[in-house]
Amino acid sequence: MAVGYIPLGIVFGFLFVQAGAAWWMAVLASVLVFAGAAQYMMIPMLAAGLSAGAIALATAIVNLRHVFYGLSLLNKLPQEKFSRWYLIFGLTDETYSVLTTMPAATSHRQMLVIGLLNQAWWVLGTLIGAVIGARAQVTLTGLDFALASLFAVLTVEQWRSRTASAPLWAALASYALAYALAPQHALVIAIAVCVAVALVLHTRRRHKEHAEHA
Numbered sequence: 001m002a003v004g005y006i007p008l009g010i011v012f013g014f015l016f017v018q019a020g021a022a023w024w025m026a027v028l029a030s031v032l033v034f035a036g037a038a039q040y041m042m043i044p045m046l047a048a049g050l051s052a053g054a055i056a057l058a059t060a061i062v063n064l065r066h067v068f069y070g071l072s073l074l075n076k077l078p079q080e081k082f083s084r085w086y087l088i089f090g091l092t093d094e095t096y097s098v099l100t101t102m103p104a105a106t107s108h109r110q111m112l113v114i115g116l117l118n119q120a121w122w123v124l125g126t127l128i129g130a131v132i133g134a135r136a137q138v139t140l141t142g143l144d145f146a147l148a149s150l151f152a153v154l155t156v157e158q159w160r161s162r163t164a165s166a167p168l169w170a171a172l173a174s175y176a177l178a179y180a181l182a183p184q185h186a187l188v189i190a191i192a193v194c195v196a197v198a199l200v201l202h203t204r205r206r207h208k209e210h211a212e213h214a
Contacts, residue, residue, distance in 0.1 A: 001094060002121040009125020010132070012039055017133030019047045026133075030126040034119050036092055038062045065191065069096045078108035090115040170197045 009030065016026040016039075029039055038059040045055050069091050076099075077084050095118050099111060171194055178189035 001098065001118050004094070005118060005121035006125035006128070008036075009122045009127075010129035011125075012043075013126035013129025013131075014133040015040070015043050015129075016046075016126075017130050019043050021046060023130035023134045026130040027123060027127050030119075030123045033059070034090060034092070034122060035059060035063055036094075036122075066091055066096075068195075069093075073099065076111075078111065080108070083108055083112045087111060087115050090119050092118065094118065166201060167194075167198070170194055 012030070013023070013026045016029070017023050029042065033039055033042075041058060041062060042055055045058065070088055073087075073091070073096070077087055095115055098114055098118075099106075102110070102114075171190070174193035174197070175186060175190040178186040178193065182189060
């Protein structure tokens with residue numbers, strides 16, 4: 001996670017400062033927002049002078065998928081208030097992927113440490129990038145590939161921890177179909193198709209279990 005998050009944080013911190021903000025604001029955003037793609041989205045919106053309300057609304061829409069992440073982990077999250085609320089706050093795509101591939105016996109303390117470490121890598125990268133952006137004019141071309149590399153590693157871990165391959169093939173097929181039909185909205189369409197496929201598979205499994213117990 002550090003290998004992926006630190007470079008991505010560096011790019012965010014650098015671009016945030018280059019857009020005209022103070023270096024400490026970039027770090028503060030990573031501490032209080034910690035939203036990955038939504039933080040990148042903030043940069044042109046801040047540069048355009050949009051209001052905090054508009055930015056908050058756009059961030060809520062982009063991160064709406066996290067609601068489904070949280071629902072699937074609801075019974076696994078710790079009951080202690082700080083740990084529970086922090087993990088809800090820090091449940092990024094990558095953290096969710098790591099938590100769902102960990103053994104069932106994983107303790108709540110280990111889950112909390114994973115969340116804290118992941119945000120720490122992001123904040124550290126942001127600090128480095130913000131300092132570089134405030135003091136030097138350098139190019140960060142190529143560092144954005146860290147995101148693709150990180151998701152590739154997480155996908156492999158998801159594949160290794162699952163007994164059924166249907167979810168991965170459904171995701172690949174959904175995105176390929178969505179990209180062919182509407183490239184500009186491929187991700188949203190693919191997510192919707194995946195949700196529909198998941199519901200169908202879940203319903204079929206429930207019917208099969210019910211038939212076996214009848």
